[in-house]
Amino acid sequence: MRALATTSGLLAAVLSLATTSSAQAADKYTVDPAHTATVFKVEHGGFSWTYGRFNDVSGSFTIDAQNAEASKFQIVAKVDSLDTGNAQRDGHLKSPDFFNAKQFPAITFVSTSVSKHANGLQVVGDLTLHGVTKPVTLVLVGGKTGEFPKGVQRTGYSTEISIKRSEFGMDKMIPAAGDEVVIQISFEGTKS
Amino acid sequence: MPDPVLILESIAAALLVSALVVAAGRWLDRRWAGVAQALAIALGACAGLFVLDVHPKWPPREDQDRFLLLVLPAVLLLDAAGNTPRASRAVKIVVRLVASMAVAPVLLYGSSYVADLAGPGSAEWPPAIRYSILAGLGLALFAGWSLLEWTTKRSASTLRVPFALAVAVGGASLAVMLSGYASGGMNGLPLGAALAGGSILAALWRGDDRDALPGAGVVILFGLLLVGYCFGELKPDAAAILFLAPMLAALPEVLPLARFRPFVRTILGLTLVALATAAAVGLTVHRFQTKEAAAGVKVDGPSVDDYSQFR
Numbered sequence: 001m002r003a004l005a006t007t008s009g010l011l012a013a014v015l016s017l018a019t020t021s022s023a024q025a026a027d028k029y030t031v032d033p034a035h036t037a038t039v040f041k042v043e044h045g046g047f048s049w050t051y052g053r054f055n056d057v058s059g060s061f062t063i064d065a066q067n068a069e070a071s072k073f074q075i076v077a078k079v080d081s082l083d084t085g086n087a088q089r090d091g092h093l094k095s096p097d098f099f100n101a102k103q104f105p106a107i108t109f110v111s112t113s114v115s116k117h118a119n120g121l122q123v124v125g126d127l128t129l130h131g132v133t134k135p136v137t138l139v140l141v142g143g144k145t146g147e148f149p150k151g152v153q154r155t156g157y158s159t160e161i162s163i164k165r166s167e168f169g170m171d172k173m174i175p176a177a178g179d180e181v182v183i184q185i186s187f188e189g190t191k192s
Numbered sequence: 193m194p195d196p197v198l199i200l201e202s203i204a205a206a207l208l209v210s211a212l213v214v215a216a217g218r219w220l221d222r223r224w225a226g227v228a229q230a231l232a233i234a235l236g237a238c239a240g241l242f243v244l245d246v247h248p249k250w251p252p253r254e255d256q257d258r259f260l261l262l263v264l265p266a267v268l269l270l271d272a273a274g275n276t277p278r279a280s281r282a283v284k285i286v287v288r289l290v291a292s293m294a295v296a297p298v299l300l301y302g303s304s305y306v307a308d309l310a311g312p313g314s315a316e317w318p319p320a321i322r323y324s325i326l327a328g329l330g331l332a333l334f335a336g337w338s339l340l341e342w343t344t345k346r347s348a349s350t351l352r353v354p355f356a357l358a359v360a361v362g363g364a365s366l367a368v369m370l371s372g373y374a375s376g377g378m379n380g381l382p383l384g385a386a387l388a389g390g391s392i393l394a395a396l397w398r399g400d401d402r403d404a405l406p407g408a409g410v411v412i413l414f415g416l417l418l419v420g421y422c423f424g425e426l427k428p429d430a431a432a433i434l435f436l437a438p439m440l441a442a443l444p445e446v447l448p449l450a451r452f453r454p455f456v457r458t459i460l461g462l463t464l465v466a467l468a469t470a471a472a473v474g475l476t477v478h479r480f481q482t483k484e485a486a487a488g489v490k491v492d493g494p495s496v497d498d499y500s501q502f503r
Contacts, residue, residue, distance in 0.1 A: 087483070087486075088372075088483050088484055091372040091424075091425050092372045092373075092374070094372075095372045095373040095374075095376070095423055095424050095425075096254050096255060096256065096373060096375070096376060096419075096423050096424075097372075097373060097374050097375050097376075100254055100423065101304075102303045102304050102305065102422060102423050103253075103254055103255070103302060103303050103304070103423070105304050105309050105310060106309070106310065131253055169249070169253065172375050173374075173375075
């Protein structure tokens with residue numbers, strides 16, 4: 001009887017480990033908007049940089065710890081949530097002079113391939129901005145996983161990318177507002 | 193971004209080219225005066241937009257692309273065709289109605305107003321409301337266009353309606369520029385100048401109502417105001433005043449003003465148009481200054497130049 005109980009206990013432990021291992025192999029996360037920031041900066045006439053952010057960012061991602069190539073990322077920022085700290089400038093940025101929020105209301109990134117990188121993950125994907133889709137490469141730094149707060153498993157990454165807005169058809173008012181846009185993305189996800 | 197000098201150069205180019213084309217058209221049979229005017233507006237607009245370095249994209253993806261590459265050429269063709277001797281009145285009215293109904297859907301095509309860009313049922317105007325709004329916009333354009341056609345024939349004036357429309361288009365351009373859509377408004381300035389150039393020259397050469405094409409002007413005005421409201425931040429009251437402003441050119445044709453001499457009626461009509469346009473632009477400038485003051489950006493009064501330079 002004792003031998004049977006021991007065997008059962010061992011079996012349960014092995015099954016539990018196997019389940020945990022499988023979960024770690026492909027963990028699905030939902031972007032935590034409270035701990036996600038998408039900040040951009042663009043030169044103002046060569047004098048300084050104007051900073052802005054998108055307040056409404058959502059998405060989901062899958063991290064496969066055993067096989068990085070199976071990881072996936074999808075992030076969406078709503079153009080209408082753009083915020084540069086000046087309502088008048090925000091209105092102008094949402095017009096067809098720049099983002100054209102009514103025609104192209106979302107900026108999306110969808111990964112097409114993921115590989116390991118010395119600092120984290122290298123993610124190649126399609127960035128759709130202003131209705132134009134182009135491949136970009138992000139180096140995601142981070143990947144720490146943990147339980148915070150208790151009962152919530154989370155992980156997070158950050159990255160920075162520089163694009164030319166004219167390549168996405170957003171070519172008005174250059175160089176008054178610079179062509180190069182630097183975007184910093186820092187996001188956390190909670191395990192679904 | 194063009195500076196004010198470049199904007200003035202584009203206006204001058206549009207005026208000059210439009211006037212030159214009408215001048216060249218005087219060698220044609222008078223029955224083709226409308227065709228010459230349409231060509232003058234088209235080439236004048238091209239010249240002005242070229243100076244502004246405006247290059248609409250094909251295939252059209254945004255409202256300005258659709259406006260400059262689809263709406264404007266189509267209306268100019270229809271307007272010119274409707275002004276030829278063979279065009280029957282009934283056909284002209286039907287074509288005007290169809291064209292009026294098509295402008296708003298073309299300009300708003302694929303936008304979040306009419307398309308489910310954020311998933312099923314996400315369009316800002318649900319289907320039931322959408323068709324009512326689009327029909328209302330189309331009927332408003334048709335009514336305005338018809339009134340100005342009537343005014344053109346009734347007044348037998350080369351200048352009154354086209355110049356009234358040019359004034360309103362100029363005012364609408366400034367209002368749209370100050371309403372968060374600088375490039376859209378700016379594109380309207382050479383278009384207004386192209387309307388004015390041909391009509392001024394035709395008036396100097398003692399033309400008649402065959403030289404006046406209200407269709408292109410009223411569609412340019414309507415298009416500017418629609419995109420200013422839908423894609424910029426132009427307020428509906430200012431848009432309504434600007435759209436109705438050129439209609440005031442019809443007022444002197446109504447008794448008792450109709451008793452005045454034609455020249456006096458034209459001056460009176462254009463004065464009314466200019467006053468209404470100035471009121472709408474003044475209202476928009478006031479709102480711009482109030483908004484900027486609220487944002488705490490600048491203590492002094494702002495200028496169009498500030499805005500165009502993306503301060």
